Amino acid sequence: MSAIFVWIETADGAARPTSWEALGAANGLATGLSLPVVAVVFGKGAAAVGQQAVARGASKALVSEDASLETYRLEPYAALLTALVKEHAPRAVVAVATSAGRELLAASAADTDSAMLSDAIELGVDGGAVTAVRPVYAGKVLSDAAADGAAFVTVRGRAFQAAAESGGAGEVVTVSPVLAEGDVKVKVESFEAEVGTVNLGDAAIIVSAGRGIANNPKEAPAGTEKADVWKAQDGFETVIKPLADVLGGAVGASRAAVDAGYIGYAHQVGQTGKNVAPDLYIAVAISGAIQHQAGMRNSKVIVAINKDGDAPIFKLARYGIVGDVYKILPALTAELKKRLGK
Amino acid sequence: MHIVTFTRSTPDTAAKVEVGADGAVTWGGAATVVNPWDEYSLEEAILQAGKAGGKSAVIAVGAAMHDDALKHALAMGLDEAYRIEDPALDATDSLSYATAAAAAVNKLGDAKLVVFGKESVDVGSDSHIVQTARKLGWTMLSYVSKILEVDYAAGTIKVERLVEGGKQVVSAALPAVISVMKDINEPRYPSFMGIRKAAKAVIPVWSLADLGVSGLVGKARVVRFKNLPAKNVELEMLTGEPEEVAAKLVDKLLSEKVL
Structure with missing residues (x-):
């Protein structure tokens, strides 16, 4: 046969x-x-x-x-x-x-x-x-x-x-x-599932954030050792994840954000992370280093949201917004909830 | 005992890579670097050789351009470097690569652990890694983010692997081939003394005959390389108050049919 x-x-x-x-x-x-x-x-x-x-x-x-x-x-x-x-x-x-x-x-x-x-x-x-x-x-x-x-x-x-x-x-x-x-010589001893995340490789939509996510207007609680880490982690929880959730998408990150300890390595998009090609890639506060571009440049539609209008990420983007991501993202999430009926 | 690792020279990440008029892939005068994933496997080979009280050896399969990666490895602190080159060997065919790589590991004779970086960016693949393990008849542990235990006397290894949806702890029998992820270690920079020593190193080149491999026939061949289709993305900036830009963007995304 x-x-x-x-x-x-x-x-x-x-x-x-x-x-x-x-x-x-x-x-x-x-x-x-x-x-x-x-x-x-x-x-x-x-x-x-x-x-x-x-x-x-x-x-x-x-x-x-x-x-x-x-x-x-x-x-x-x-x-x-x-x-x-x-x-x-x-x-x-x-x-x-x-x-x-x-x-x-x-x-x-x-x-x-x-x-x-x-x-x-x-x-x-x-x-x-x-x-x-x-x-x-x-x-x-x-x-x-x-x-x-x-x-x-x-x-x-x-x-x-x-x-x-x-x-x-x-x-x-x-x-x-x-x-x-x-x-069989290989025994699986334990498995620790990563909760509540959509697999980056399977995702049709990815919302990624870079180091700029640490520019959170909220103050870290008094005595926090690394205020930038707290601010960035809070940003992933309060503005990035809600946007990804309303879109049914996955959360990604730049290498800079991962290396700074803002989010786990499993979320890294780019050269030494994951190669992705979703229908929609929203790059939030990501400048767009060549290493990051290597992992996402084949996305169908790229949206860049950044406070710096000269960031290289805009060269790849179909739509660009210059401004404060902590103001734009909540507005975008609210608009999507309304328009998508969620 | 040897801890063995493999590396390659790949075009610098920032280099513009394209297919020239002659059909060959070119990156102009841009430098090559060590395959980015191999920074971690080179470091891990040094660390594991140190723990085992053995020697670390790095091997490249391919033409003389890969000597640059081998010298970088020596400058980092790897003990020995070798290169495999033969007119009958096409390293873009993963099966040929693996056959040669496995024979080289066997030639060293006393290896129990082979460490690869997760993949090679030039060939865009990790097939050759798994296939090296199969040709050796060794355990394959891919996507390793942490080596928890290695016991050469008992012949066991325990690692943490990053797989879809989470982290897995597995124990397995040695000898083993492992591929490592970025978060396994912090690669060191070559030292000044290391760079001087590496510059003077003469790297032995092994032919297939030296490895005892004969009659090697590639199964997958590159017919041609081609440039990416031109992608003309016109950037449209959306301006206004947050609520306005949000509404404009949602309109655009709905018309693009990506939501």
Whole structure:
């Protein structure tokens, strides 16, 4: 059997929504190569998720809900994916370029000595070879790459249309894990969830703040050791987060804000943080250092709000506002609540 | 024992990178820097070698331009540097990179821990890191933000990883390849003495034959590089009192259909 494999990532028993983008990309490749799509789903809820994949265009789903696969771990997941690839010899294996997707596909590509094309923003077929367009050199240049033989491809989140429900039917087949729990050398000891934040990589809207968020008119309580940190943290809580919440968006930050201790590293957008490309990126009190631009310049619409009209961020922006972010943001949040009926 | 790390020279972040008339990627006369994520892995290799009482070794896969990154690493305090270059080796193919990298780690012979920066910005990928671990048959721990324990005698490692939605503590068996995030340490600056020593260093170059690798065939190839499509963003400044600009902006965003 030759087919296009797509790995559907699950979290807490449900498909990660961006995984349907991988299925959309796989459906596109399958049309180009006249091959069926086979969804591969591991972990809690895999059978139900496999059923959903079939309803969205896959002709079949290979699933395993074995306890050793309950939550994602590279070792047992890669062992099973590699075994399935060896058994079924797919022409391509597609997944979304999440942290798990990237390492799982790279591992299985290595195990099977296959081509790895990561972070694709476009896919195609040329003379039977799977091709991909990938951003390289920190997104400053694009590369057209081609795979010889089977292609393992990760697709950048939000670059492909999610596969829609098409009412399709197909079989869901249970497969057995390769590694027994006793063979798995990696044990997850604990997980500390970050509460109440939308994942930056999945977010359609991001509201980011820079060092200027410390220009909070409120006074830090007497005796506060670092007044700027208090002011900035208060700013994230009282003006940035409410705006992100009303927009259903995620909170980002510049490296300067992270290094100053204003917010955690998980929020950093830019060269040594996350690369994002949301529909809307609102840069608040961010000057726009080149390192920050590297992580957000491919956003669809960029709005810059800054007290300094000469800040470099305005060169990337579609809309700019010069003024006090502590006056403008609350007004913007109130206006959005009114207009969006929230 | 060796703690091994890998690095590359990449164009300076501020450099204008484009595809020239000959189809090659160029950044004019701009300098290269150490791949930004590698500042942290180089520092971590020095720290871990110090704790283990071993030597730190840094390896680059590719042409002579990567000697600059290796010399920066030596100036920071890495003990040894090596470069792998061979006409049959295309380092943009992650599988080829990983095959050579794994062979180099094996050549050093006594490594138990390999440290990479999270990704390489020039190839825009981290695939080669995971694949190096697979080619070695070692444990892969990616996105490590903290090394909590390493016990070489017991053959165990415990780390904190940054994953989607939170932080995970995992324990695993050595030997291991890890990729590290920015918040793992504060990279040191090269010292004056380090820079002088590095300037004089002669970096050994290994061919694939030196590594015992034969018949290496790349699987992913770059067909061409191309410039980004021109993006003409016209900036529109919105002015007025806070309430006015807020209303104007919401109008604009609704008409852009991004809300």
